[in-house]
Structure formats: structure tokens, C-alpha cells
Amino acid sequence: MNFQFSESQQTLVAQVRAFSEAEIAPYAAKWDADEHIPREQIQKYADAGYFGMTLPEEFGGRGMSTLDAILVIEEVARHCGISGRLIVDHNFGAVGTILNFGAEAQRRRILPLVCRGEKLMSIGMTEPEAGSALTDLVTSATKDGKTYIIDGEKRWITGAGEREFTLVYARFNEVPGPEGIGAILLEEGMPGYTYGPRIRSLGVRGVREGVLLFDQVRVPEENLVVAPGSAFANLMSAYNGQRVGASAVALGITQGAFDYALEYADNRRQFGKRLTDFQATQFKLANMAIEIDAARFLIYRAADTARATITSRYESSVAKVFVSEMAIRVTSEAIQLLGAEGYGRHHPVERMFRDARAFTLAGGSAEIQRLGIATKILGRSLPQQADDQRL
Numbered sequence: 501m502n503f504q505f506s507e508s509q510q511t512l513v514a515q516v517r518a519f520s521e522a523e524i525a526p527y528a529a530k531w532d533a534d535e536h537i538p539r540e541q542i543q544k545y546a547d548a549g550y551f552g553m554t555l556p557e558e559f560g561g562r563g564m565s566t567l568d569a570i571l572v573i574e575e576v577a578r579h580c581g582i583s584g585r586l587i588v589d590h591n592f593g594a595v596g597t598i599l600n601f602g603a604e605a606q607r608r609r610i611l612p613l614v615c616r617g618e619k620l621m622s623i624g625m626t627e628p629e630a631g632s633a634l635t636d637l638v639t640s641a642t643k644d645g646k647t648y649i650i651d652g653e654k655r656w657i658t659g660a661g662e663r664e665f666t667l668v669y670a671r672f673n674e675v676p677g678p679e680g681i682g683a684i685l686l687e688e689g690m691p692g693y694t695y696g697p698r699i700r701s702l703g704v705r706g707v708r709e710g711v712l713l714f715d716q717v718r719v720p721e722e723n724l725v726v727a728p729g730s731a732f733a734n735l736m737s738a739y740n741g742q743r744v745g746a747s748a749v750a751l752g753i754t755q756g757a758f759d760y761a762l763e764y765a766d767n768r769r770q771f772g773k774r775l776t777d778f779q780a781t782q783f784k785l786a787n788m789a790i791e792i793d794a795a796r797f798l799i800y801r802a803a804d805t806a807r808a809t810i811t812s813r814y815e816s817s818v819a820k821v822f823v824s825e826m827a828i829r830v831t832s833e834a835i836q837l838l839g840a841e842g843y844g845r846h847h848p849v850e851r852m853f854r855d856a857r858a859f860t861l862a863g864g865s866a867e868i869q870r871l872g873i874a875t876k877i878l879g880r881s882l883p884q885q886a887d888d889q890r891l
Contacts, residue, residue, distance in 0.1 A: 503800050505571075512572065519548055520583075524579045524583050525580070527541070528582070528583075528848070529845075529848065529851065531582055532705050532706060533845075535700070536706055536708075537582055542617060545586060545617070546590075546615065549562055550572055550587045550591075551590040551616075552590065552614060553568060553572065553591055554568075554569050554806075554808075555591075559612055560612035561611070561615055565806070566741065566806035567806075569587075569803075570745070570748045570800070573588055573745055574748045576752065577750075577753050578756035579756060581749055581753045581852070582706035582707055582855075585746070585749050588745035588748070589623075589658065589742075590620070591809070592742040592744070592745045593623050593667075593739060594622065594623040594665070595611065596741050596808070597683060597726065597735065598610055599809060600809070600810060601726045601731070602725045602726075603722075606685070606723075610665065610685070620662065621665045621666075622657055623657075623666070624639075624654040624657050624667065624686070626655055626656045632868045635681065637652075637669060637671060638652060639652025639670045639714065640674065641670040641672045641719075642672075643721075644718075647718045648672075648724065649716055649717065650668065650670060650714040650716075650717040653713055654711065654712040654714075655699070656709055657710055658707055658862075660698075660708055660712055661698070661708055661710055664688045665685060665686075665688075667684075668683065668685070668712075668714075669681055670682065670684060672727075672728040673728075675728060679729060679730070679732070680728050681728055681732045681735070682735075683735055684719055684724050684725060685723040687723075690718070692714060692715040694712075695710060695711065695712060695713065696712065696713050697710065697711060698710045699711070701858070702857055703851070703854030703855040703856070739863075740812065740813055740816040743869075744802045744806075744816050746820065747795075747802070747816075747819045747820045747823040747824065747859070749859070750823050750826075751792070751796060751827070753852050754792055754795070754827045755792060757852040757853070758834060760848060760849055760852075761788075761833075761835075761837040761838060762776075764837065765781055784836075787833075791830055792830060795823040795826045798822055799823060813872055813876070814872070814873060817869040817870075818873060820859070820864070821860075821866050821869045821873070824856075825860060825866060827856035828853075831853040834849045834852070835849050
């Protein structure tokens with residue numbers, strides 16, 4: 501693997517940096533305080549070509565590599581984790597599932613709308629009693645003629661109430677275990693499809709987390725994206741790209757916190773010297789840089805394995821565990837470098853620390869990722885749960 505950027509990648513990063521400094525950085529604190537990012541701002545990301553980057557041009561995408569998309573996400577997240585997360589959601593996860601496993605008609609109808617920002621996409625997996633143990637989900641899909649009737653509740657759904665498309669994981673025809681789970685696309689405005697309360701969170705506040713409620717929602721059979729049966733492993737494999745994208749957001753947030761703390765420490769004077777003249781500060785900065793570099797290469801390795809947005813489970817999980825935990829440590833150290841100032845909301849490191857805290861949880865907890873890693877190492881399923889039954 502050669503992670504020397506090509507000339508086109510260097511140009512891409514420079515363009516995204518200029519865009520982020522002009523269109524994102526000045527407003528990131530406001531979006532956090534308001535707990536809302538305006539739809540017109542999201543449209544700017546679509547107009548800039550940041551949605552569907554990895555999708556083929558025939559579906560409205562740019563035909564770029566997963567690593568290219570990761571570079572964009574990382575750069576955007578240096579200034580705003582909220583924005584980075586929005587870009588992840590419209591390149592991986594549900595988008596990747598439709599690309600790889602949806603019908604041709606679904607790809608042609610749905611993906612161009614997402615790439616243009618006309619319709620936003622979310623994924624409905626987690627339930628009140630089914631988080632890491634995803635195969636415990638009880639949201640039901642019952643066939644009735646040429647429609648499916650959906651009943652149930654989803655919780656901690658990113659973008660709930662703000663996105664037109666939601667790819668819902670459901671249990672079809674009461675078949676138990678992973679064999680009964682498939683994915684069907686619900687669209688805003690379907691009778692019986694409503695939104696519960698918003699879940700207010702510690703960080704990444706500009707993207708709404710909430711509850712989806714399904715009461716006898718009739719969904720046409722052509723909206724079935726992944727039929728139940730042996731497809732649950734496919735659903736999980738499509739989600740691996742989402743993990744790598746989330747890791748890139750955590751990395752970008754951390755790099756932004758490091759950059760800010762470094763500049764602050766190099767200009768701040770105490771006891772007649774710059775903070776960076778003290779060896780304790782130098783060691784702290786060195787340790788932060790080492791962790792960031794290690795995280796970056798793990799993410800790039802995972803991205804390098806990608807085929808049509810699907811990445812290896814092992815490389816994705818290794819990256820997510822290390823990067824998400826690293827992000828907590830390093831953003832916390834960034835606050836420490838600023839001293840009491842770092843604890844104030846007038847500096848961005850406080851927001852970055854709160855945002856970074858999400859990623860050991862969102863997209864599969866660090867503990868569950870470790871189980872997947874151990875399964876790969878040992879070459880067998882573990883007593884806790886079969887490998888393809890975990891988020």
C-alpha cells in the first residue's frame with residue numbers, strides 16, 4: 501500500500517480545505533449551539549460533489565475511490581464533525597447497501613436524488629432492545645399482496661425527521677434469527693410513518709438523533725432492497741464502509757483539535773516562555789501526533805480494501821476501535837494544553853471533545869468491534885454470538 505497522494509488527490513484536498521475554511525469553519529460553533537444545520541448548508545455539500553463520491557457516474561456519483569472520499573470527510577471534519585458525518589451518511593451505509601444489493605430500478609431512482617441532495621438518506625437499525633445485538637430486532641414486515649406492512653419502533657436514528665429516505669432493517673414474516681432480517685426503504689409521508697421525540701445528545705448536536713414509529717405502514721414491494729434469508733451478512737458488510745467513514749470523522753475532529761492546540765501553545769507565554777518551550781508540552785504534542793498518525797494509516801488501510809464502498813470487517817473494526825478511542829484521548833489533551841481556556845465554549849476544542857466522544861458508540865460500540873476482531877484472530881465464532889449477528 502502506497503499512501504503517497506496522487507496529484508489529483510492533493511488537488512482534491514486543497515479544494516476541500518478552501519471550501520471548508522470559507523463555508524464551514526465560520527459557522528460550526530453556531531450549528532452546534534443551535535443543534536441544527538440548515539438544509540441549505542447541506543445542499544452546498546451535494547452541490548460541491550461530496551454526496552455519492554464513490555458511486556458510479558451513471559447513478560449521479562463521481563466514480564471516486566473510497567480513499568478519495570475519506571480524504572474529503574477527514575478534511576471537512578477538521579472544521580465540523582457534524583458536516584463530516586452528513587457526508588459519511590450520503591456515501592456509505594444505506595447508500596452502499598442500495599448500490600451493492602438493490603435492484604437496478606432502485607439504484608436509478610434513488611441514488612441520483614441522494615447525490616443531488618434532493619433527498620437525504622438515513623438508516624434505521626437500532627431499537628430500544630436491539631442495539632449491538634441487532635438480530636434481536638422486532639420491527640416487523642409482513643407481506644400483504646404487493647405491499648409490506650411495517651410495525652415497530654427505531655431509536656437513535658441519525659437524521660430522524662429530517663431525511664426523506666430511511667433504509668429500515670426489519671424482521672420479515674416473523675422468521676427468527678438473522679435469516680428473518682431484510683432491509684426495506686421507507687419514504688417520508690407514508691401513512692403510519694411518524695417521528696418520535698428528539699434524543700438530545702452530548703455532541704454532534706447539529707444532526708438530529710431521534711425515534712421512528714411505524715404503525716401499519718404499507719410499503720410497496722418494489723421498495724424491498726435486501727430480501728431476508730442469507731442476506732444479513734450482506735447488510736453488515738455494507739455497513740463496514742460506514743464504520744470507516746465514521747473513523748475518518750473522528751480523525752478529522754482530532755486533527756482539528758490538535759492543530760488548534762498547537763497554535764495556541766506556540767503563542768501562549770507562561771513564566772516568560774512559550775508553552776512549546778517546555779519539555780512537558782513537547783512530549784504531549786509528540787504523543788498526540790504519534791496517535792493521530794497511527795490512526796490515519798489504519799483508516800487508509802481499511803479504505804484501501806474497499807470494493808464499491810464495502811470494506812473488510814477486520815480492517816474496519818481495527819480502525820474504528822483505535823481511532824475512536826484515540827480521538828477521546830487526544831481531544832482531551834488538546835483541552836489540557838489550553839488550560840482553563842480549553843474548557844470554555846469560546847474555543848472549539850470543547851466542542852471537538854464532545855463530538856469525538858460519540859464514536860466509541862455510534863456505528864457499533866468499541867466492545868462489539870473487539871469481539872469481531874477476536875473472531876478473526878481466532879478463526880472461529882465465539883460463545884457470545886456468531887460473527888454475522890453483531891453490529
